[in-house]
Amino acid sequence: xxxxxxxxxxxxxxxxxxxWGTVVTAAAxxxxxxxxxxxxxxxxxxxxxxxDVETTTADLLPMDKIxxxxxxxxxxxxxxxxxxxxxxxxxxxxxxxxxxxWLCGRSRLSGGWKGSLTWPTKVDSFAPPPEDVFVRRDxxxxxxxxxxxxxxxxxxxxxxxxxxxxxxxxVTLVPDSESPTKRFCVVTCINHGVGDGHTYYKCHNMxxxxxxxxxxxxxxxxxxxxxxxxxxxxxxxxxxxxPVILGLMFRKLYGRVTGYEPAVRTFEVxxxxxxxxxxxxxxxxxxxxxxxxxxxxxxWFLRQCSTCSQTSGDMPVLGMMAVNFRGRIEGSRNDVxxxxxxxxxxxxxxxxxxxxLIRRSLATMRRCGNQTGxxxxxxxxxxxxxxxSNWTSFxxxxxxxxxxxxxHRPLVNPEELLPGDAxxxxxxxxxxxxxxxVTGPRELLDHIEAEASGMRGPPIE
Numbered sequence: 001x002x003x004x005x006x007x008x009x010x011x012x013x014x015x016x017x018x019x020w021g022t023v024v025t026a027a028a029x030x031x032x033x034x035x036x037x038x039x040x041x042x043x044x045x046x047x048x049x050x051x052d053v054e055t056t057t058a059d060l061l062p063m064d065k066i067x068x069x070x071x072x073x074x075x076x077x078x079x080x081x082x083x084x085x086x087x088x089x090x091x092x093x094x095x096x097x098x099x100x101x102w103l104c105g106r107s108r109l110s111g112g113w114k115g116s117l118t119w120p121t122k123v124d125s126f127a128p129p130p131e132d133v134f135v136r137r138d139x140x141x142x143x144x145x146x147x148x149x150x151x152x153x154x155x156x157x158x159x160x161x162x163x164x165x166x167x168x169x170x171v172t173l174v175p176d177s178e179s180p181t182k183r184f185c186v187v188t189c190i191n192h193g194v195g196d197g198h199t200y201y202k203c204h205n206m207x208x209x210x211x212x213x214x215x216x217x218x219x220x221x222x223x224x225x226x227x228x229x230x231x232x233x234x235x236x237x238x239x240x241x242x243p244v245i246l247g248l249m250f251r252k253l254y255g256r257v258t259g260y261e262p263a264v265r266t267f268e269v270x271x272x273x274x275x276x277x278x279x280x281x282x283x284x285x286x287x288x289x290x291x292x293x294x295x296x297x298x299x300w301f302l303r304q305c306s307t308c309s310q311t312s313g314d315m316p317v318l319g320m321m322a323v324n325f326r327g328r329i330e331g332s333r334n335d336v337x338x339x340x341x342x343x344x345x346x347x348x349x350x351x352x353x354x355x356x357l358i359r360r361s362l363a364t365m366r367r368c369g370n371q372t373g374x375x376x377x378x379x380x381x382x383x384x385x386x387x388x389s390n391w392t393s394f395x396x397x398x399x400x401x402x403x404x405x406x407x408h409r410p411l412v413n414p415e416e417l418l419p420g421d422a423x424x425x426x427x428x429x430x431x432x433x434x435x436x437x438v439t440g441p442r443e444l445l446d447h448i449e450a451e452a453s454g455m456r457g458p459p460i461e
Contacts, residue, residue: 053120058218060107060115060193061225063340068107068115068163068193072200073411074427075151075187076208077144080403082175082184086136088209088400089186093134093171095213096206102218102338103169103203104133107193115164117194117218134171142185143178144406145461148264152413159413160191168194171207187411194218196340198324201394208398216338224334225341228325231365232343243380244318250381251418260419263445266409266437268429268457269297276454277355285356294390294426295355297436300455301424302352305386305440308447319347321358322389323365344387384420391427392434405430409460412439429460 060068078085097103105119135158142154152159158172168191176183188207190200205211254260277296282288302319325341326334334341345361350370352358360368391410398405410425417423422440429435437460438448448456 054122055118056102056121057116057118058102058220060117061220061222061339061341062229063196063225063342064193064220065109065113065115067196067340068109068191070162070192070416071160071189071413072192072195072197073159073187073189074204074408075185075411076398076408077176077183077185077406078398078400078403079183079406080400082136082173082181085184085186085400085403086173089171089173089207090134092207092209092213096203097133099213099215100203100218100338102194103190104166105168105194106166107164107168107191109164115193117168119218133169134173136173136175138177138180139174140177142174143176144183144185145178148266148409148461149414151411155187155411158187158189159411160189163191163193165191167191169203183406189411192340195338196324196342197322197389197391197394198326198341199338201391201396202336202338205396205398209400210396210398214336216336218338220339221337221341224325224329224337225339227329228341228343231325231328232323232345234346234366241380243377244383247381247383248418251384251420255419258419262414262417262421262439263442264412264414264437264439265445265448266429266435266460268460269293269426269434269436270454270457271434273454273457274434281355281359285354285360288356288359291355291359293434294392295358297390297424297426297434297455298358298388299352299355300453301388301436301438302347302386304448304451305422305444306349306352308441308444317349318383318385319352320344320385320387321347321361322387323362384418384422386422386424386440388424388426391425395428407460409435410437412437414439435460 101121102117102119105117107115107117109115137158139154141150146154155172158170160167160170170187170189172187174185174187175181176185186208188200188204190203195203199216202211202216206213274293274296277300278291278293281291281296298321302317305319306317322342322344325343326337329341343365345365345367347361347367347369351361351367353369357368395408398408408427408429410427412423412425417439420441422438422444424439425437427435427437435457438445
């Protein structure tokens with residue numbers, strides 16, 4: 001199509017034009033993008049009020065505001081009595097909301113990028129009402145074998161919308177359309193602006209009976225968040241720089257023009273491969289005494305992204321690993337802090353070639369390989385990123401009476417990924433298995449399919 005050809009030509013021009021071509025293109029993209037962002041801020045600062053209802057307000061952290069437009073969601077398939085499950089999940093949701101009414105609050109952005117979350121202090125004063133948070137819905141075509149690409153389309157409005165919003169936490173029970181009395185799935189979703197993966201799974205585990213409901217602390221601990229920010233200096237040195245941000249704007253525009261759609265593959269991580277990688281890592285790097293499964297998977301994932309020519313081309317890949325800072329920073333009751341107390345460690349080529357390098361980077365929250373940079377202004381504008389996040393320690397086995405878990409998996413919105421970027425999520429699909437879900441360019445997924453190290457176990461469909 002003409003639009004795709006024009007966009008492809010434009011991208012090649014930027015790649016070859018060097019510094020001046022990059023500046024001109026970036027400026028063309030930056031002006032309309034800035035206007036769009038300004039309009040979002042103006043629109044979000046208004047809206048209807050809570051009226052005379054007594055409310056509580058918490059200021060959002062800088063990372064909360066960045067993540068407001070995203071969501072965290074999973075789907076868990078079960079075998080069991082759907083009516084019994086509905087009653088139990090309903091009771092768990094009600095208990096969760098009584099202890100955590102902020103889940104039904106309203107996030108806001110106002111002038112100067114100030115963000116806040118406001119919620120009714122009394123549990124009987126919600127808007128939207130709690131019954132809208134948990135619903136049972138029959139969805140034709142949604143069953144255990146539904147193609148992953150169709151899940152987001154079928155769920156529709158049961159995924160939390162981009163913020164600011166008053167729909168920050170949603171739970172949906174869906175009878176299996178092929179066996180509605182014997183199988184079902186549960187979709188839980190949180191707006192990323194009110195909580196990170198740790199916060200999400202705290203709530204998810206309570207809803208599915210893995211843990212007893214408990215109150216989380218929604219009032220933000222700014223001191224703890226600042227400590228986490230200061231522990232990851234490369235975030236500002238590498239990522240939050242003008243050329244990288246301009247590159248994000250350009251690739252977003254390019255994706256819209258071309259109708260870019262990333263691919264998704266999910267597979268188990270082979271247990272024997274993990275054992276071999278751990279043994280090899282300890283022998284090859286005398287500076288480390290231990291490497292984790294996550295170190296091995298992270299190193300493997302970033303190496304695949306770096307070596308895939310269609311993903312990286314002649315450019316370095318900016319690797320990122322999400323880190324939960326609860327327990328790594330001082331502060332009382334870190335485990336029950338709700339919010340985004342996470343940051344990222346950044347890597348370039350030479351920083352992720354072995355699991356030992358990943359392990360060593362966690363001691364300082366800095367990359368530990370060669371110290372080469374991203375290169376010229378033009379190169380930094382065009383550099384794609386690859387992010388990996390590990391959810392395995394957060395997720396606990398569900399305990400719904402008379403029900404058996406069949407599969408648990410992340411629900412990643414493919415529209416949130418820009419052309420060239422890749423996202424890896426390490427998670428627990430069932431039992432004690434470890435799996436990796438990769439979302440990114442189709443060329444990268446084909447490259448991973450052909451990779452012969454033995455890392456990939458059976459596919460998860």
